[in-house]
Amino acid sequence: MANTPTQPIEKVSIIVSHGSLEGVYPGLIMANGARMEGIEASLFFTFFGLDAVIKKRMDNLKVATVGNPGMHMPTLLGAIPGMSAFATSMMKKEMEKIDIPPVGEFLTMIHDSGAEIYACKATVDMFHLKPDDFCPEVDGVISVGQFYEKAAGGQIIFT
């Protein structure tokens, strides 16, 4: 192995592309954790991940109980009405115990820590979303090109 000194990470740009509870939280935890370590961080929400910054939806994200092998639940059982809501409420209780805030509060906390929050323009156009649909923490709707410009010099993490 080459004996090069390891360079500490100074900047991360995290893409959140899934809209389920388990799809959104890893990106939020990583962004917040980056700021806690003094690392510059930005979040870019795209496709269904955008639900996490839509006011009406952000605090109603659900755990996927169908098509999610990590749940260790037979597909037919997962499809029973109310199962996703039940799994979601269980998971939210466990998260609260270890001090993981609800999505809305978490985004405020991350934004207050100095991280930037962006929505993907292609998705906004596709779903006909308006500026008013987003939570106030969103710093702007940007294109992929602008995202890469902002991510320059840092690491990109896709979730």
Place this chain on the structure above:
Amino acid sequence: MQTAILGGKTLTLDADGNLADRNEWNEEIAREIAAIEGIPELTTQHWAVINFMRSVFDKEGDSPSIRRLTKESGVDTKTLYQLFPKGPAKKAARIAGLPKPKGCI
């Protein structure tokens, strides 16, 4: 074993460079560590954070999460990041003479 001269005494540090024994800590040492960390003066708000962290650690054996810190110490997130730039939880713990926080939040 790393050591540092703080408060006129040679003190042992842990692997992260924080005080190995939090009982050796005092306010003079806190001010010296803060100066090394680039915080020239500890204000009332710094002390509110430091004292809150120490009281939680005494009771629970770990530093509080940032969320709890901001909810219970009366210092909000934005201010916390201004008070302890470049990593508030880690820096505040070091200045408070505590080990690096274990939590992710």
